[in-house]
Amino acid sequence: MILLDTSAVVEWLNGTKAGKKVEKICAEHNVRISAITLNEALIIDGRENALGLFRVVDFDAKTAHYSAELERVLKKKGKPLSKLDTLIAGTAMTYNVTLLTLDNDFKHVPGLDVVMV
Secondary structure, three states: OEEEOHHHHHHHHHOOHHHHHHHHHHHHOOEEEEHHHHHHHHHHOOOHHHHOOOEEEOOOHHHHHHHHHHHHHHHHOOOOOOHHHHHHHHHHHHOOOEEEEOOHHHHHOOOOOEEEO
8 A cells, every 4th residue: 555645646636747657656556645635635725526536544543653653753863854744654654554755854754665756
């Protein structure tokens, strides 16, 4: 399974060159988005019908605990992510899935399997 970061979803929605790559990956893999990405994409773009194509991975108590620990680790290393990116990374790590993104900040998260578009 692959989890799409908000950057990947927005590029897909906008039909950019990177978005076309995301679309190809979506056609070839079991792809989902986190509830956090759904929230961000709705705020940024608002096309709820298009976003309904994606299955959503819920943000639950297990993910909250994992994300909190991840945030502590990243702060100690001096490489914190934004709160929402920490929650997205925590979701991917909780479910042990690859994160597809255009955001280089995720490369610095230890233990996170990242694919850059």
